[in-house]
Amino acid sequence: MPRSGELVQWNNKGGYGFVRDQANNDYYVHVSKLADRQLRPRIGDLLTFEIASGRNGRPAAINVAVASAAPLRERSxxxxxxxxxxxxxxxxxxxxxxxxxxxxxxxxxxxxxxxxxxxxxxxxxxxxxxxxxxxxxxxxxxxxxxxxxxxxxxxxxxxxxxxxxxxxxxxxxxxxxxxxxxxxxxxxxxxxxxxxxxxxxxxxxxxxx
Incomplete structure (x- = not known):
C-alpha cells in the first residue's frame, strides 16, 4: 500500500537516506529504489513509497517517487x-x-x-x-x-x-x-x-x- 512521507536525511554521495511517514516512523531509502534514478531527492522532499523487508530484515522503502520537491534553501x-x-x-x-x-x-x-x-x-x-x-x-x-x-x-x-x-x-x-x-x-x-x-x-x- 503506497505511503507518503518527508525525506529527513539524505547522503547524496552514498545514495541513501531515511524517509519519515506521518506516524513518525523512519524507513531506509536507497537510490536503487527510486522510480527515477536520474532525479536525486533532497531533504524536505515529499515522497511516495511502499514498504518491503530490507537486507537486515527491517522495513525499507521501495518504489520511491518524489511527489513534491522541497524549496531549495540552506538548512539551519x-x-x-x-x-x-x-x-x-x-x-x-x-x-x-x-x-x-x-x-x-x-x-x-x-x-x-x-x-x-x-x-x-x-x-x-x-x-x-x-x-x-x-x-x-x-x-x-x-x-x-x-x-x-x-x-x-x-x-x-x-x-x-x-x-x-x-x-x-x-x-x-x-x-x-x-x-x-x-x-x-x-x-x-x-x-x-x-x-x-x-x-x-x-x-x-x-x-x-
Whole structure:
C-alpha cells in the first residue's frame, strides 16, 4: 500500500537516506529504489513509497517517487529543532530512561562518598561534548555536508559521554535506525550502567583523596 512521507536525511554521495511517514516512523531509502534514478531527492522532499523487508530484515522503502520537491534553501539549526518536535515532549524513550538511570547512579554514588565528585563532572563535560557532536552531525546530515564519523561518536560516548549521547539521539531522532550503530551504542551504555551500579552499591571502589 503506497505511503507518503518527508525525506529527513539524505547522503547524496552514498545514495541513501531515511524517509519519515506521518506516524513518525523512519524507513531506509536507497537510490536503487527510486522510480527515477536520474532525479536525486533532497531533504524536505515529499515522497511516495511502499514498504518491503530490507537486507537486515527491517522495513525499507521501495518504489520511491518524489511527489513534491522541497524549496531549495540552506538548512539551519532551527531545522534540527523543528524535526525533533514531531516527537511528543512527554514521551520518554529507552535512551532517556538509560541516561536518567546513569545520572541517578552517579548522584547516589557521590552522595554515599563512594566516588569522587570529579567523576560526575567528567560525565557532565563529556556528555555535553557528545551531545554537541550529535547535534552538528544531524545538521550536517540535513545539509549534505561533511559528517562526524561514527567511530568518533562511539569513542566520545565510551569516554564518559554516553549520557549526553543517548539524550541527543532521543532529542534529535538521530542515529537510531542503523542496526550496527544502535547495537554498539547500547553495548557502551550497558558497560557504563553496570560500572556505575557496582560503584553505587559499593561492589567496586575508586580511591578518594
Amino acid at each position: 539549526m532551527s531545522d534540527v529543532k523543528r524535526i525533533s518536535t514531531s516527537v511528543s515532549r512527554y514521551k520518554i524513550g529507552l535512551r532517556t530512561t538509560a541516561a536518567t538511570m546513569m545520572t541517578l547512579l552517579i548522584l547516589l554514588a557521590i552522595a554515599d562518598d563512594r566516588v569522587p565528585v570529579w567523576l560526575g563532572g567528567t560525565y557532565a563535560l563529556m556528555g555535553a561534548a557528545s551531545a554537541l557532536l550529535y547535534r552538528f552531525d544531524k545538521l550536517y546530515a540535513l545539509s549534505g555536508r561533511w559528517r562526524v564519523s561514527e567511530t568518533n561518536l562511539h569513542v566520545v560516548d565510551l569516554c564518559f559521554g554516553i549520557i549526553g549521547g543517548l539524550a541527543a539521539q532521543e532529542i534529535y531522532r538521530h542515529k537510531t535506525v542503523k542496526p550496527r550503530f544502535v547495537a554498539t551504542t547500547w553495548a557502551i551504555a550497558i558497560v557504563h550502567v553496570l560500572g556505575l551500579a557496582m560503584l553505587a552499591l559499593g561492589w567496586i571502589s575508586i580511591a578518594l583523596p
